[in-house]
Amino acid sequence: MEILHSNILGEGKPLLILHGFLGMSDNWKTLGSQFAEEGFLVHLIDQRNHGKSFHSDEFHYQALAEDIERYMNHHNISSASLIGHSMGGKTAMQFAVTHPEKVAELIVADIAPKFYPPHHQYIINGLKTLNFDELKSRKEADNALAESLKDWGIRQFLLKNLYWVEKGKLGFRFNFKVLQDRMEEIGENINSTDSFDGASLFLRGSKSEYILPNDYAVIKTHFPKATIKTVDNAGHWLHAENPKDFFNYAIEFLNR
Template sequence: MILHSNVIGEGNPFIILHGFLGMGDNWKTLARKFSESNFQVHLVDQRNHGRSFHSDEFDYELLAEDLKNYCESKRMSEIILLGHSMGGKTAMLFASKHPDLVKKLIVADISPRYYPVHHNIILEGLSQLDFSFVKTRLEADRVLEEYVPQIGVRQFLLKNLYWVHKGELGLRINLKVLKENVSEVGEALPPHAIFEKDTLFLRGDRSEYIMENDEMLIKRQFPNSQIITINNSGHWLHAENPQEFYVTVVNFLLIN
């Protein structure tokens, strides 16, 4: 099966991979901006997310294989590949496995290392959304608020709501499988996974996902990489400071 995508613009192929519990549409505003610089932007929903297919299997090898199938279906080569968080891990693995297909790689606020599971409270909150009783987005927000006090995070999560049919809400994510496989999200990139082409790592100045002691590992597996900090931003750096994020990415892409 081929991943769902929203394609914006014309020009050089540029694929964006969202993070855990996200979807390609989260990037629509930035995609329109990138398309103005002669890029055809593909906002891809990874398996068990957005409008893409659901599967009982979920790990980075499969996510990278899904992306390979997507590129083949679109007859794309020499892509620009950007991934955020979980999408960044997928992008790193894909680039290391298929360096001939990736012209430049951008990784947003994630390093190749292992991360312990830290989504349990969010997943529990989403599990409490009983849509036989929850009939509006406001009601869903009130349920989630007991587990996720940050309004910005709740707004991000509630983008997964959709109308299954009139009067009944549902979640686009495959919540059951994602809960069962949440430990896969933090898995480290294999140590033999190396990508030697131009790579840009972006980190938020208020985020702890890329720390100073990650830099040696990043350089070992991505020897032609640079790490740039986006100001006034945390883990969702592309949403918190989109202008600086956009300018930094475009400057990187337009060099050479």
């Protein structure tokens, strides 16, 4: 089996960071460097079908969690702290309940252990409009995408995935076909009886609806030692919208 691609920073206690849907490890480079400066060996990981990691038709959270176990074994990591955002948070939760002995601390960013109905279709529809036979630059791709996706920030997040497949031809690093076909899997939940008894921190964006107060009980059911904190002035991409508070909450928890 293939090993996930990663960018490794610093030295010290292992810290694995998992990006969200249609994201990549590069999204976390700035924060990863900050954690490295605080004495962590930071592994910025591309999950399967994302970034520079391998593509696979199999795409569900059990497989994503198995990828993390294989990655840790490959790098001789017996135990690590995990940070996961959105889809990466679901992967981290699944890994924690399956391999609790391998998780020192768990930080979940703006996602709860519950089912989420598919809600990324507008993004998928926008990406479908891009014709890479015609587009010759990132600027042209941004202009084309702007016709269906008005939010500049979301477009820049998505366009980070562009790369030159060959001279003069752009393409996406993520496995677009599998990701659009397996949208339902992104919203799936861990099993109703699964739990992780270790230290965990759930961070929610004050402007996000991904974790609501009525989700606190289900978080505590699966993660009984969970602390839940709100990052002010931030939506779902809380680590990008308010990186200062996100980092401060995370580092305080990791160094407690």
